[in-house]
Amino acid sequence: DTEVTQTPKHLVMGMTNKKSLKCEQHMGHRAMYWYKQKAKKPPELMFVYSYEKLSINESVPSRFSPECPNSSLLNLHLHALQPEDSALYLCASSQVISDTWVNEQFFGPGTRLTVL
Amino acid sequence: AQSVTQLGSHVSVSEGALVLLRCNYSSSVPPYLFWYVQYPNQGLQLLLKYTSAATLVKGINDFEAEFKKSETSFHLTKPSAHMSDAAEYFCAVSVPGYSSASKIIFGSGTRLSIRP
Numbered sequence: 001d002t003e004v005t006q007t008p009k010h011l012v013m014g015m016t017n018k019k020s021l022k023c024e025q026h027m028g029h030r031a032m033y034w035y036k037q038k039a040k041k042p043p044e045l046m047f048v049y050s051y052e053k054l055s056i057n058e059s060v061p062s063r064f065s066p067e068c069p070n071s072s073l074l075n076l077h078l079h080a081l082q083p084e085d086s087a088l089y090l091c092a093s094s095q096v097i098s099d100t101w102v103n104e105q106f107f108g109p110g111t112r113l114t115v116l
Numbered sequence: 117a118q119s120v121t122q123l124g125s126h127v128s129v130s131e132g133a134l135v136l137l138r139c140n141y142s143s144s145v146p147p148y149l150f151w152y153v154q155y156p157n158q159g160l161q162l163l164l165k166y167t168s169a170a171t172l173v174k175g176i177n178d179f180e181a182e183f184k185k186s187e188t189s190f191h192l193t194k195p196s197a198h199m200s201d202a203a204e205y206f207c208a209v210s211v212p213g214y215s216s217a218s219k220i221i222f223g224s225g226t227r228l229s230i231r232p
Contacts, residue, residue, distance in 0.1 A: 004159075042206055042222035043160070056219070090159055103167075103210070104150055105220055107159035 004108035006091050012114045015081060021111045023074040023091030032074040033105060034066060035090040043090055049074060050096055081115045088112055118143040120190075120207045122223035130231045135179075135194040137226050139207030142188065148210040149190045150220065151181055155203045163205075166190060177201070202230045 004025045013019050023032065031050050035043035048056035049068040063085075065077040074091055092105040123138040141147055148167050152160040164175025171183045181192045190207065207223040 006159075040204075040225070040227075042225050045219060048219070088157075092160075103148065104162050104165050105160075107152075107161070109159045110157075112157070 004091055004093055004106050006089075006108035006111050008111060009109070010112045010114075012116065013078065013081065014116050015083075017081075018077070018079045020078065021076040021089055021091075021113075023076075023108055024072055025093040025106070025108075026072055027093060027106065028071075029093035029106070030071060030096045031094045032068060033092040033094075034064075034074070034076050035092065036085075037088040037090055037110070047076075078113075081113075083115050086113055086115045118147060118209050119221055120149075120209045120223040122205075122207050122226050124226055125224065126227045126229065128229040128231060129197045131199055132196050135192070135197045135201065135228065137192040137205050137207075137228065139181075139190045139192065139223060140188050141190060141207075141209050143209060149181075149183065150208040150210070151175065151179070151190075151192050152206045152208060152222075153203050154206065154225075160206065163192070197228075197230050199230050199232070202228055204228075 007022045033048050034046040036046055037043045045058050046060045047066040052068045063080050067075040088110045090110045091108040094105040095103050097103055119142045121140045129135055146168055150165045151163040153163050154160045163179050164173045166173050166183045174180045179194045181190050183190050205226050208220045210220045
């Protein structure tokens, strides 16, 4: 299985809602990533988990809360988002070569988030 | 600091023509380099990767790229464009020993259009 799955595919939420994005992989990868991608832009790294521990937080606002319950699952909890948070949220996974070197990442199809 | 620069935000070629998408990297140590493709409303798919084993790298869908250290380039080519190649293409770099984090740095992207 070489697939990263993400649910839901689309999400519309109000600014007072709480919702979660889910990501799953069964490739045995021990690094998992959340990216935010605005239209016509490259993905922007948000969080990196390595061996289920948060290793990178790219100064993301606290209204985004990541969680890695086990080596196959990655969640992104959303609360009190703003309309400018509307974007495609991509999950990815990769092997961990070392603490400072990453091989290719495998991406999921993304969740299209709209904040009203 | 390591980075990649993609020359040309938009490239348009005729069906059957050569595709050339340009990428230059900046790194003080030998990098890992990647080309990803993103079709509309989808995640990123790895086309090919350079990991120092061979300077000419062949990928999926007849794409290939050549690593040229003297020119710090990793341009993507395809001999004959197909309509299905229309997509956004991202060049990316991973560098060992980059701080204590494992990151891939993406270029700004090049949108490839194919004319009938």
